[in-house]
Amino acid sequence: MTARNISRFWEWGRKIICVGRNYADHAKELKNAIPTEPILFLKPPSAYVREGSSILVPSYSNNLHHEVELGVVIGKGGTAIPESAAMEHVAGYALCLDMTARDVQDVCKSKGLPWTRAKAFNTSCPVSEFIPKERIPDPGNVTLWLKVNDQLRQNGCTSQMIFSIPYLISYISEFITLEEGDLILTGTPKGVSAVQVHDQLQAGIQDVVTMSFRVDRQ
Ligand SMILES: O=C([O-])CC(=O)C(=O)O
Numbered sequence: 001m002t003a004r005n006i007s008r009f010w011e012w013g014r015k016i017i018c019v020g021r022n023y024a025d026h027a028k029e030l031k032n033a034i035p036t037e038p039i040l041f042l043k044p045p046s047a048y049v050r051e052g053s054s055i056l057v058p059s060y061s062n063n064l065h066h067e068v069e070l071g072v073v074i075g076k077g078g079t080a081i082p083e084s085a086a087m088e089h090v091a092g093y094a095l096c097l098d099m100t101a102r103d104v105q106d107v108c109k110s111k112g113l114p115w116t117r118a119k120a121f122n123t124s125c126p127v128s129e130f131i132p133k134e135r136i137p138d139p140g141n142v143t144l145w146l147k148v149n150d151q152l153r154q155n156g157c158t159s160q161m162i163f164s165i166p167y168l169i170s171y172i173s174e175f176i177t178l179e180e181g182d183l184i185l186t187g188t189p190k191g192v193s194a195v196q197v198h199d200q201l202q203a204g205i206q207d208v209v210t211m212s213f214r215v216d217r218q
Pocket residue numbers: 018019020021022023026030067098100105186187188
């Protein structure tokens with residue numbers, strides 16, 4: 001058996017923990033209240049999709065949205081990690097999309113139901129290559145952008161996050177043990193919008209990484 005390599009964390013079958021409404025401008029654009037505590041949901045590892053494969057619109061959605069997010073890859077597991085030690089548990093980062101069936105999420109929200117069908121479907125978590133920690137010395141101050149067919153839709157800075165990465169690691173690990181290979185999606189800045197079949201999405205973190213994905217029907 002070959003040793004597992006964190007640079008292919010998406011093959012490990014570990015947890016994907018997502019933070020919602022972590023940017024005030026995005027909470028406002030969807031007319032949601034600004035949270036006073038992190039809002040969390042999960043995606044299964046089957047949500048991962050890599051460049052070269054397409055993002056698939058679920059058959060039951062007519063309003064699939066892009067959400068560009070900074071992903072934090074856990075390198076050292078832990079429970080109840082203090083905020084002061086949180087960054088020692090980070091192996092690196094990945095640029096991620098939290099693809100969201102907004103029409104389905106709206107129905108779930110109105111009925112007070114979980115968001116699973118809106119957020120956790122196959123290909124709902126496109127990821128870039130693994131970015132070693134050293135390549136982003138200040139993850140709390142990097143620009144994320146996303147274009148659809150060459151039109152800029154999202155352009156935000158992680159300095160706008162309501163809850164910082166160390167705070168999120170500490171908060172989550174109080175009640176979910178973090179393991180090596182887990183991924184935390186830290187929320188999206190404003191500018192989310194619908195994608196159509198055959199659209200071409202391109203996203204990046206400053207000069208660190210870019211990735212592109214095509215959208216297809218399931
Ligand atoms: O669906 C939403 O608006 C919540 C979310 O994931 C985010 O803010 O990144």
